[in-house]
Amino acid sequence: MSDSKQPQQPQINIELDEAIAQGIYSNLAIINHSSSEFVVDFVCIMPGTPKAKVKSRIVLTPQHAKRLLKAMAENINRYEAAHGEIKETEQTQIPLNFGPTGQA
Template sequence: MPDPKPKPEQEKGPGVPGALRPRLVPRPGLAGEAVYANVVRISHAPSELVFDFAHSLPGELDVPIKARVVLSPLSAKLLQRALADSLAKYETAFGVVNVPQGKSLADDLFRSPETPKPESE
């Protein structure tokens, strides 16, 4: 007897012909939960990389970690590849993302606001 609820097909995974990629299914209680981060601290050990994501506001000295993601070195490398691919597609659709040239990115993101110059008449 056929299954009354046919399961949607899974996507084909990369690399191995016929391999299936798991579908991401929201867990109850987490569906729709998003974390905005403008700061990430990356640390590593021989067997893992740890990404601590936070949301920093100007003037805050203590910034609470909002999410921590721990990846194997292989998973981190695959994430790097996926990010590069996604950013390339984004730039094709919306234009190049320019990284500010300063002492550091943090200097550009968290500098004091400049006083507007008076308009000359």
């Protein structure tokens, strides 16, 4: 008889630095892309403040961006199943010249 066990994936030990664990608040994400990468800039816009800074930038391959999209959709579905539908509020109008351009 042959053993039909699936080979185990190696376990990855992920460390979370205390400063990173605090997180960064963002209420706006600006997404740009080139043929080889997606760039997501996380911004915090405060009411009455004419200027906002990028708080964090994440650069992803197209494959990782698609996996992130799928993972976010799955998590939103689970959240809504447990807590009810997330209501979308009125969107802030962002000027077209706000943020970096999609150059890579």
